[in-house]
Structures are given as structure tokens and as C-alpha cells.
Amino acid sequence: MRIALFVTCLADTMFPEAAKATVRLLERLGHEVVFPQDQTCCGQMHINTGYPDDALRLVRRHVRAFAPYDVVVAPSGSCVGSVRHQHAMVARGAGDERLASRAEEVARRTYELSELLVDVLGVTDVGAFYTHRVTYQPTCHSLRMIRVGDKPLRLLRQVRGLDLVELPQAEQCCGFGGTFAVKNADTSTAMLADKMRHVLSTRADVCTAGDASCLMHIGGGLSRLRVGVRTVHLAEILASTEPTGDPAERARTGGVTA
Amino acid sequence: MSEIFLGMPATAPRGVGNLRGDEPFPVAARRSLADAQLRRNLGHATATIRAKSAAVIDEVPDWQELREAGRAIKTDVMARLPELLAQLEVAVTAAGGTVHWAADAVEANRIVTDLVRATGSDRVMKVKSMATQEIGLNEALEAAGIEAVETDLAELIVQLGRDKPSHILVPAIHRNRAEIREIFLREMPGVDPALTDEPAILAAAARRHLRRTFLSTRVAVSGANFAVAETGTLAVVESEGNGRMCLTLPDTLITVMGIEKLVPTWADLEVFLQLLPRASTGERMNPYTSMWTGVTPGDGPQEFHLVLLDNGRSAVLADEVGRQALHCIRCSACLNVCPVYERTGGHAYGSVYPGPIGAVLSPQLTGVEDNASLPYASSLCGACFDACPVMIDIPSILVHLRAQHTAAYRSDHRLPSAEAVTMAAAAYTMDHRPLYEAAQRAARASRFVGRRGGGLPPPLSGWTIGRDLPQPPPQTFREWWAQR
Amino acid sequence: MTSRELILGRLRAALGATPTTPEAVARSYRPAGGAVDLDVLVHRLTDYRATVHRCSDGEVAQVVDAVLGGRRVVVPPGLPRRWLPDSVEVLTDDNLPTAEIAAADGVVTAAAVAVAETGTVILDAGVDQGRRLVTLLPDVHICVLRTDQVVAGVPDALARLGPDRPLTWISGPSATSDIELNRVEGVHGPRHLHVVIVPA
Numbered sequence: 001m002r003i004a005l006f007v008t009c010l011a012d013t014m015f016p017e018a019a020k021a022t023v024r025l026l027e028r029l030g031h032e033v034v035f036p037q038d039q040t041c042c043g044q045m046h047i048n049t050g051y052p053d054d055a056l057r058l059v060r061r062h063v064r065a066f067a068p069y070d071v072v073v074a075p076s077g078s079c080v081g082s083v084r085h086q087h088a089m090v091a092r093g094a095g096d097e098r099l100a101s102r103a104e105e106v107a108r109r110t111y112e113l114s115e116l117l118v119d120v121l122g123v124t125d126v127g128a129f130y131t132h133r134v135t136y137q138p139t140c141h142s143l144r145m146i147r148v149g150d151k152p153l154r155l156l157r158q159v160r161g162l163d164l165v166e167l168p169q170a171e172q173c174c175g176f177g178g179t180f181a182v183k184n185a186d187t188s189t190a191m192l193a194d195k196m197r198h199v200l201s202t203r204a205d206v207c208t209a210g211d212a213s214c215l216m217h218i219g220g221g222l223s224r225l226r227v228g229v230r231t232v233h234l235a236e237i238l239a240s241t242e243p244t245g246d247p248a249e250r251a252r253t254g255g256v257t258a
Numbered sequence: 259m260s261e262i263f264l265g266m267p268a269t270a271p272r273g274v275g276n277l278r279g280d281e282p283f284p285v286a287a288r289r290s291l292a293d294a295q296l297r298r299n300l301g302h303a304t305a306t307i308r309a310k311s312a313a314v315i316d317e318v319p320d321w322q323e324l325r326e327a328g329r330a331i332k333t334d335v336m337a338r339l340p341e342l343l344a345q346l347e348v349a350v351t352a353a354g355g356t357v358h359w360a361a362d363a364v365e366a367n368r369i370v371t372d373l374v375r376a377t378g379s380d381r382v383m384k385v386k387s388m389a390t391q392e393i394g395l396n397e398a399l400e401a402a403g404i405e406a407v408e409t410d411l412a413e414l415i416v417q418l419g420r421d422k423p424s425h426i427l428v429p430a431i432h433r434n435r436a437e438i439r440e441i442f443l444r445e446m447p448g449v450d451p452a453l454t455d456e457p458a459i460l461a462a463a464a465r466r467h468l469r470r471t472f473l474s475t476r477v478a479v480s481g482a483n484f485a486v487a488e489t490g491t492l493a494v495v496e497s498e499g500n501g502r503m504c505l506t507l508p509d510t511l512i513t514v515m516g517i518e519k520l521v522p523t524w525a526d527l528e529v530f531l532q533l534l535p536r537a538s539t540g541e542r543m544n545p546y547t548s549m550w551t552g553v554t555p556g557d558g559p560q561e562f563h564l565v566l567l568d569n570g571r572s573a574v575l576a577d578e579v580g581r582q583a584l585h586c587i588r589c590s591a592c593l594n595v596c597p598v599y600e601r602t603g604g605h606a607y608g609s610v611y612p613g614p615i616g617a618v619l620s621p622q623l624t625g626v627e628d629n630a631s632l633p634y635a636s637s638l639c640g641a642c643f644d645a646c647p648v649m650i651d652i653p654s655i656l657v658h659l660r661a662q663h664t665a666a667y668r669s670d671h672r673l674p675s676a677e678a679v680t681m682a683a684a685a686y687t688m689d690h691r692p693l694y695e696a697a698q699r700a701a702r703a704s705r706f707v708g709r710r711g712g713g714l715p716p717p718l719s720g721w722t723i724g725r726d727l728p729q730p731p732p733q734t735f736r737e738w739w740a741q742r
Numbered sequence: 743m744t745s746r747e748l749i750l751g752r753l754r755a756a757l758g759a760t761p762t763t764p765e766a767v768a769r770s771y772r773p774a775g776g777a778v779d780l781d782v783l784v785h786r787l788t789d790y791r792a793t794v795h796r797c798s799d800g801e802v803a804q805v806v807d808a809v810l811g812g813r814r815v816v817v818p819p820g821l822p823r824r825w826l827p828d829s830v831e832v833l834t835d836d837n838l839p840t841a842e843i844a845a846a847d848g849v850v851t852a853a854a855v856a857v858a859e860t861g862t863v864i865l866d867a868g869v870d871q872g873r874r875l876v877t878l879l880p881d882v883h884i885c886v887l888r889t890d891q892v893v894a895g896v897p898d899a900l901a902r903l904g905p906d907r908p909l910t911w912i913s914g915p916s917a918t919s920d921i922e923l924n925r926v927e928g929v930h931g932p933r934h935l936h937v938v939i940v941p942a
Contacts, residue, residue: 007735009688013698014728016735023739035739040688046681048638050660054685061689086657093661144640173597177637184635185720186288190297190601191637192724220725223709265751303923310923323771334765340753359745361752411929412920428920435921457921461929468930473844489905499878499916499931506874507840517749524905528897529771531911535860539919542786543860546931547911548874554908556837557873572752581756 001121002032004069006110008079008212009041011233015212018233022075022113025126025239039065043090044082049179052090059087063102071120072110075235077142077210080112084146112142113235114151114210124154129242131161135204136234137195137218139211140173152210152234159237165202169194176217192221199229210234268362269625270570275363275394277570277624279608282631286606299434300603307594310540318536327529328648332585335520336575342487342520343566349490353552355562360514362569363393369565370395370479370512371402377510377561379404379477385494385501386410387481388426388588389514389567391610392623395479406479407471409500411464418445424604424612426590427538432603435460461498468500478504478559482515483587484530485564488523491551492564495534495544505548511559516567518584530587537647538589570623579658583619585648590615592642592652598635607632614642618655626662627670633659695736702730774901776894778858780939783892786861790914791927792935799940802886803827806850809884809936813847816876820869821850825886835876843875848882849932854909856892856937857899862913863887863937864899874910883932885912890942 003026011019023033043058062083066072074080084107091100117123136156142148156164175181175191195218199207205228209215212233219231270277279286290296315321335342347357360366370390374382382399384390384406396406408417415430416423419441423429430438439455446467453463480501484493492513494501505511521527535544553562575581593599593613604612609620609629617636621629633656642652667675674682687693709726721727743751784794795805806815807827815830816838826832833846843849852870856863863885865871877883893899903909916931927933 009694012735013701014730016731016733016738019735020738035736037736038691040691040694043685043688046685048657048660049677049681050633050657050662050664051678051681051685052661054681057685057689085654089654140637140639140641144644171641173637173639173641175597175637177639180634180637182718182720184284184287184598185723186284186291187598187602187635188637188720189724190291191597216728217725220721220728223726224724265748265755267752267756299922306923307919320771323768327767327769327771330765330767334767337757337765339757340750343750343753359749361745361748365745409930410920411918415920428923430920431923438921457924457926458928460921461918461926465929469844472930473840486905491905497916498918498920498929500929502874502878502910503930506878517753525897525900528774528900531900532771532896539925541790541913541925543857543862543911543913545790545913545915545917547909549905549909549911551905551908554867557867557908558875566749568749568752572749572756575753576756 001071002034002069003116004066004072005033005035006039006066006072006074006079007035008074008076010216011075011212014216015233018075018212018235021233021235021239022073025235026073028239029121029123029126034069036065036069042079042082044079044086045178047082047086047090052093055090056094059090059103060099062087063099063106066106066110067102070109071116072106073113073116074110075113075210075233076212077112077139077146077148078213080110081141081145083107083110112146112148112210114148114155115146117155118151125158126155126238128159128238128240129161130159130237130240132206133163133165133204134206134208134237135165135167135199135202136170137167137174137207137209137214138170139209139214142210143171148210155234155238160242162237165204167202168198174214174218176214181217192217196221196225200227204229206230206232208232208234208237267572267576268570269573270623271362271364272628274367275392275569276610277392277620278628281608283606283608283635284631286608287602287635290602290606295434296432296603297601299432300600303428303431304594304600307540311537311591311594314536314540314542317542318532324529324532325647325649328533329585331521331526331529332648333582335522336518336581336584339517339520339575342522343517345487346485346490346520349488350552350564353490355490355552355564358563358565360565360567360569366393366514366565366567366569367395367398370514371398371404373510373512373563374399374404374477375402377477379475381405381407381475382477382479383407383409383471383475383504383508384478385480385496385504386413386429387479387514388610389481389516390479391423393514393567393569395514407475409468409471409504411461411498414464414468415441418442422605423610425593426588426611426613432605472503472507476508477510477512478508479512479514480504482513482519483534484527485515485520486524486527487520489551491524491549493527493547493549495547497539497545499546502546502548505550506558508559510561510563512563512565514565514567517571533647534587534589537591537645573625574619574622577622580618580622580655582650583615583622583655585650586615586619587648589647591645591647595641595645597639597641598637607635614652615650618652618659621659626659627666630663633663698734704730772895772897774895774897776898778892778894780858780889780892783856783858783861784939786858787914787937790861792861792914792937795936795938797938797940802938802940805936805938806830806884810848810882816843816846816849816880818851818870818872818876821852822870825850835872840875840879844879846880848884849876849880850884850886851877853885853887853891855899855902856887857896858892859895860913862899862911864903865910865912866903866907868907874908877910878931881932882934882936884936884938886938886940888940888942
């Protein structure tokens with residue numbers, strides 16, 4: 001299958017390992033990955049901060065970039081959520097009905113990674129190997145906006161060597177919320193403190209999720225604590241395979257973010 | 259001409275009532291967050307109610323169907339509000355009640371004050387009511403020399419403690435049993451000095467304290483949970499029996515009701531009486547629900563007044579996206595699941611309507627610029643939408659109100675805000691690939707800012723309060739892609 | 743212009759010139775007519791701290807005797823006298839002063855409807871249930887329910903009831919959740935609720 005990668009601006013700029021892992025994983029499963037070069041940002045930050053007029057040009061760009069593809073995947077529940085639930089709304093708010101219906105078209109063909117794997121490609125065992133104690137944070141937009149349900153967990157349970165531990169009060173927000181984290185920094189930090197407490201209580205050495213943004217938030221907090229728990233994107237775990245002895249391969253499959 | 263002008267939807271007036279806070283949410287929240295006792299009380303109480311509510315909702319096989327019906331009935335009510343209100347007025351009047359129309363808080367307070375004065379009483383007893391808190395009725399009555407006695411246990415705790423309510427359902431949720439005991443010992447005349455902090459003992463103290471008030475007060479003021487347009491029936495849902503006391507013992511009953519509380523038909527109650535208790539107190543049914551239609555000869559108050567309150571609701575109705583906030587049945591489920599509310603409590607919201615529903619309702623009632631920080635008091639996690647028994651899409655309204663705020667700022671100021679400039683520049687950059695790629699390279703330079711973000715300007719400096727900045731990678735994804 | 747005209751004008755302006763098509767309400771939730779399970783009723787009543795007695799009509803007086811024997815009891819004028827044992831002092835409410843009702847130890851009434859699923863008894867102020875205040879002020883309420891008055895769910899109850907009488911829905915004794923959100927029985931209403939279920 002030919003799959004267009006919607007990389008998201010955050011993964012492109014700050015967390016390329018998650019995007020590279022998405023490419024490696026899909027290619028390993030026998031699919032062709034293409035990267036539409038004209039994509040930049042879906043505009044979610046603008047929309048959620050109250051600037052839909054500014055977001056309009058980004059919606060238009062996103063729709064133009066991805067219209068030619070039958071299947072689009074993003075390693076982010078949040079950005080897929082914006083494409084699915086906000087793009088057409090922004091277009092309609094600006095009175096552009098044609099853009100709205102094109103945005104709906106693109107949205108119908110856009111999937112978050114675990115959705116693509118489980119629902120479209122029909123796999124839960126992606127042949128991954130990852131020897132860590134891992135806890136999974138079901139990010140809010142994956143959980144409640146696009147409702148990926150237990151798909152990420154079903155994928156993780158098939159990963160050989162992986163010790164999956166349940167995160168207490170997993171469904172509570174980590175406090176990121178885009179500009180919420182800076183506009184209401186104190187409240188956001190209080191939410192993060194509780195999330196980190198729960199992560200640490202699992203004694204996992206890796207906290208994973210399907211969203212680089214939430215991982216950046218949780219990871220930023222854990223880094224400050226110097227507790228040695230790392231955040232790793234779900235795609236990186238799923239892309240990891242058993243070391244073959246080749247040192248370059250081994251370095252890649254450690255699943256460690258750069 | 260003036261009729262057209264006067265007929266325009268209007269927001270709630272300033273200077274009266276309790277819809278506006280004194281300070282922005284982040285400032286007020288900082289104070290709450292520093293109160294460890296408050297955090298513990300809220301954490302304990304919200305976790306308790308979440309578990310109770312989830313358990314009784316699980317028992318109902320058709321919960322989603324009931325939510326959908328609740329949503330649809332309220333949508334229908336809003337679309338036909340003028341017609342249904344007129345129908346309610348006819349039915350209440352035919353049953354012996356008197357209907358009053360209050361355009362805003364000032365008028366509602368005046369109507370109630372005049373009605374109480376006409377009875378000759380200088381004291382009223384009150385059933386917990388959000389509408390009367392919203393308009394500041396107690397303060398207005400006090401100014402007119404009329405004592406207002408709150409009879410709901412939590413309201414009593416708030417009133418005796420000279421405190422402010424912090425939750426729609428449990429206004430004293432921020433107080434634990436030990437604090438309640440102290441308030442009772444200090445403020446309740448004739449209370450047993452050996453009072454313990456056992457909840458049952460505290461409840462018994464309130465029973466003794468209010469009994470004489472119930473038996474001797476001739477006027478009561480209530481709110482309403484539902485009003486049936488077709489029959490003129492009012493419903494009050496409660497637990498303690500203080501509602502029943504106020505609704506049956508006095509000679510005169512004055513009910514103040516927001517105009518959105520309507521349901522079209524008697525049968526529609528079957529939806530809301532299933533949704534409300536399970537979402538609200540986490541009970542299959544609350545201990546007491548009273549329904550009355552006008553005046554019943556020989557039983558209960560022989561004089562009944564219904565005050566229909568606008569106070570900004572028409573302005574909410576005028577917003578096609580925001581109007582669903584009027585569907586709210588005040589269950590407070592969204593407060594109980596909100597990670598922001600759980601940590602800041604209700605006072606931080608400034609308005610009598612706290613939590614997620616308050617963050618969408620208060621700014622719409624007052625006009626968004628009078629509560630401009632509230633639409634941002636959410637991480638948009640969506641827990642409120644899932645918990646809402648009438649499926650109000652609170653996150654979407656929050657986003658909608660944020661856009662209203664930036665638009666209002668734009669039209670009120672000659673120069674754009676720093677944030678607006680940044681956002682416009684970011685959108686422009688991201689809409690031009692070469693600029694975007696240049697910006698990505700520039701982001702790499704922030705490797706030298708350091709993980710604690712030294713020198714970052716506010717608001718970005720807020721990030722590094724408790725988190726490190728991520729280190730930009732040596733290579734962006736698209737650079738990697740171009741090289742492979 | 744009156745406030746009535748002002749408000750209605752505002753609302754019409756808010757809704758705009760084009761009338762919205764009425765929302766079609768999908769009522770796919772469980773309708774009235776479900777099977778009644780008395781055990782569910784008993785469980786739900788007991789769960790909310792009501793005391794349930796199941797007996798024949800002829801044994802009701804014994805229950806009243808056991809609960810309120812030797813005490814002063816208010817009854818509505820239409821209450822069947824066979825339910826009252828000789829051991830209670832009966833005060834019939836023919837417009838008794840409020841203070842006298844408040845001073846009574848208990849009240850015995852019939853009911854209009856009961857909802858099994860929610861553990862609710864509903865009074866509609868009929869002659870065997872009385873004015874609303876008689877079931878409010880005394881501390882013990884004994885409510886006698888016939889099995890044919892029990893319905894499955896809330897929709898059944900509303901279908902049997904009407905707006906022409908004041909209704910009081912009672913689910914367990916008076917309670918509050920206002921202290922740390924834990925339910926505590928016993929605030930202003932009767933602190934003891936006994937439901938006596940008799941065959942129709």
C-alpha cells in the first residue's frame with residue numbers, strides 16, 4: 001500500500017526519530033511510504049489558541065498537500081484529531097464550503113498510526129522486539145477525540161521482550177494542552193506532577209504514547225527529576241527489532257531517542 | 259426603532275450578581291494550587307464521586323441513548339424557546355401561579371424583594387439554587403433588610419463560614435469534615451460543644467439548627483431543575499429534605515428559574531430524571547424529588563410566583579455554537595472529571611459557575627471579554643464532553659470562545675497583541691516552505707538556550723517552571739528524508 | 743415595553759429570522775413496559791438504607807406495631823384503619839397544626855407508584871397519602887405499597903402519574919452527600935423509611 005506520511009511539525013522539527021520509526025515500520029511491513037514535501041503544520045495550535053483565521057491558510061496548505069493520497073498516516077492522535085474534527089470547521093467558519101468538503105475528504109483518509117496498523121492494515125503483531133519495562137499513556141486526543149481505544153495496547157502486547165505495566169489513572173490529562181502549558185503553567189505543572197508520580201509508581205523505565213507533544217511534556221518533567229525514566233514514541237517501540245549483530249542495526253533498534 | 263434595539267440579545271449587566279471574578283484564572287489558580295489542604299479535599303471528593311457515578315451509570319444499559327435523547331430534547335427547547343415559555347406561562351397561570359419576567363439580575367432581585375416585602379416577612383428560607391446565586395439575590399435581600407437563610411447543608415456551611423461556593427452541586431466541596439466541625443462550633447448558635455467531625459453528627463447538628471427556621475418562616479425562595487411547558491409543572495431535585503420543607507411549609511413560594519430550564523412535555527422528564535441523579539450525585543435516584551403545578555388548595559404554599567430569568571441567556575442563545583451551553587442541567591459531572599478543576603477548585607473561576615461548564619457559560623453570559631481567561635482554563639482533554647449527560651461539546655465551545663476573544667481584542671485595540679503577532683507570523687512562516695525550513699534550522703540554534711530555557715521571555719518561560727526543554731535534534735525529519 | 747415582550751423579542755432575535763426545524767428526538771432508550779422485578783425493588787430500597795417488610799395486608803398492623811408501637815402516629819384521612827394497631831396513638835390529619843405534626847413520632851401512608859430500578863416510592867397526595875408535610879416532619883415514615891403499584895422504570899412511573907397533583911419521589915431516607923461527597927443518611931426529612939410491600 002502507498003502511504004503518505006503526515007509527519008506533523010513537532011515530529012519533523014523536534015522528534016524526527018518518531019517519524020523515522022514510522023517510515024521504517026511501514027516499510028518493514030511491505031508498504032511504500034511517501035513524504036509530501038509541501039506539508040508543514042496542520043494549524044492545531046492556531047485553532048486551539050483562538051486564531052482560526054491564521055489557521056485557515058495552514059488548513060488550505062494541508063488539504064492541498066494530502067489531497068492526492070489515498071491513505072495518510074500521522075504518528076500523532078492530536079494532529080489527526082485536528083484534521084478530523086477542526087479543519088472543515090475552520091473552512092466553514094471562513095465561508096469556504098469547497099475547502100471544507102475537501103478537508104473532510106482528506107480527513108476520511110487520514111489515520112493515526114495505531115489505527116492504520118490495526119484497522120486498515122489488520123496487524124497487531126508487527127514483529128517488534130523491545131526489552132524494556134514500558135507503561136503507556138493514552139493521550140487525551142487519541143483517547144477521546146479520535147477514540148483509538150485499546151489499539152496501541154494491543155500492538156504493545158505483541159512486542160517481544162516488552163514488559164507492559166498499567167499506568168494508574170492513565171486517562172487523566174498530563175497537563176500539556178498546547179498553549180495551556182504556558183498560559184496556565186502552574187495548573188499544567190500540577191497536573192504533570194501527578195502524571196509523573198503515577199509513571200514512577202509503575203517502575204517502568206520507558207513511558208510511551210502516540211503523541212510526541214504529550215511525551216515532550218512528560219519527558220520534560222521526568223528529565224528535570226533526573227529519575228532516568230525515558231519517554232519513547234510508540235512508533236519507535238514498534239519499529240524496533242531483534243538485534244542482528246550489525247552494530248549500526250543495534251544502535252537503531254535500541255529504541256532510544258536521539 | 260427602539261423596539262428593534264431593545265429586542266437585541268443582551269449579556270448580564272456588570273455590578274450585580276456573581277458571574278465575574280476579580281482576577282484572571284491563572285492568578286487565582288496559583289493561590290489555590292498552593293493550598294495543600296484544598297488540593298487534598300478536592301482530590302478525595304472528586305475521586306469519590308467519579309467512582310460512585312461510574313458504578314451507577316454502568317447499571318444502565320441505555321445510558322448513551324438517554325444522553326442522546328437529552329441532547330435532542332434540549333436542542334428542540336432552544337429552537338422553540340419563545341413559544342415554550344409562553345406555553346409555560348399559560349399553564350402556570352391556569353394552575354394558580356403568577357409568572358414574572360426578569361430581563362436581568364437587577365430586575366429579578368427587585369421582583370423577589372418586592373414579593374417578599376408584600377408578605378410582610380423579614381426573613382426567607384432558601385433551597386440551593388444556582389440562579390439566585392448568579393444574580394446575587396441574598397445580597398440584594400440583605401440590602402433591603404431581609405434575612406436569607408440557606409438551608410442546603412453545603413450552602414449553610416458556606417454561609418456560616420462567610421465563604422464562597424466552589425462547586426455547583428456541593429458548594430462546600432473544598433471543606434473537609436474537620437473544617438466543617440470548626441465552622442459549626444464557631445458559628446452555629448447553641449451547638450453542642452462536644453460536636454464531633456462524624457458526618458452523621460454534623461448532619462444532625464444542621465437538622466436541629468434549621469428545624470425552627472423551617473417551621474416559622476413564611477416565605478421560601480427556590481430554583482428549579484425542570485419546568486414542563488405543557489403542564490406548568492416545576493421540579494426540584496434534592497437530597498436532604500430542606501427542599502421539601504421550603505416547597506411545602508411556607509405560605510408563599512417564589513421560584514427563580516433560568517429560561518433554559520424548560521422541557522416541552524411531561525414525558526420528557528423520564529429522560530432527565532434518569533440522567534441527572536446518576537451523573538450528579540452518583541445515585542440511582544436522589545432521595546427527594548418534588549413536583550408541583552401552580553397552587554394545590556389545602557396543600558403547600560397558597561401563593562406561588564415563578565420568576566423567569568434572562569440575565570444573558572438570550573445572548574448565549576444567539577451564538578449557534580455556544581448555545582448548547584444552555585442545555586446544561588447543572589449536574590456538575592464535568593467538574594468532577596476535570597483535571598483542572600480537581601487541582602484549582604471552583605473559586606479560581608471567579609463565577610458561580612465553575613469548572614468546564616462555567617468556563618463556557620460564564621463568558622457567554624457576561625460577554626467573553628469580561629471573563630476572557632476562562633476559555634483558556636482547560637487543556638482541552640475532553641473528559642467533560644464524555645461525562646456530560648446531555649452531551650455538551652464543551653471543548654469545541656472553549657475553542658470557539660477563544661477565537662471570539664482574540665477577535666474582540668482585535669476590534670478593541672489599535673495594535674494587535676504580541677500573541678496575535680506571533681501567531682500570524684508563525685502561520686505565515688508555516689505557509690511558506692522555505693521560511694518553515696529556515697525556521698527549523700533556527701530552532702536548532704535553541705540547543706544553546708539550555709534545557710532550563712534561561713532567558714526565555716514570558717509566556718514561554720512558563721514551560722520551564724517544572725519541565726526541561728527538549729533538545730532540538732541535529733537533523734530534522736525532512737533533512738533525513740532528503741538524504742536517504 | 744414589558745420585560746416579557748423584551749425577553750421574548752431578544753430570544754426571537756437570537757434565534758434569527760429563519761425558524762429552525764424542530765429537532766427530531768430519537769427515543770431509543772428503554773420505553774415504559776419493562777418487566778417488574780420485586781427483588782430489584784427490595785435490593786435498591788435496602789441499598790439506600792430503607793427498611794423493607796414483605797407481608798400480607800393483614801400483617802401490616804403488626805409491622806406498624808413493631809416499628810411505632812406506643813408512639814404517636816400521624817395518618818392521612820383516607821388511610822385504611824386496619825393497618826393501624828391499637829398500640830399507637832393515631833392523629834388523623836384533618837388539617838392538623840404544623841407543630842402537632844412535627845411533634846408526632848411517625849407517619850403511616852400508602853403510596854401511588856414505586857419504581858423498582860431506582861428504589862423509589864412516589865406519593866401523589868391522594869387521600870391515603872395525605873398532604874406533603876405529613877410525610878416530611880415526623881422522623882419515621884412507614885409507607886405501605888401494593889405490588890401492583892410497582893413499575894419497572896422511570897418512564898413507567900411518569901406514564902402512571904400526572905401533573906394535577908403534587909408529587910413527592912422518595913428514594914430512601916433523607917440523606918446528604920455534602921460532606922466529602924459521601925452519602926450520609928438523616929438530615930431534614932424522616933431519618934427512618936420503612937417500606938411495607940403487600941400483595942395486590
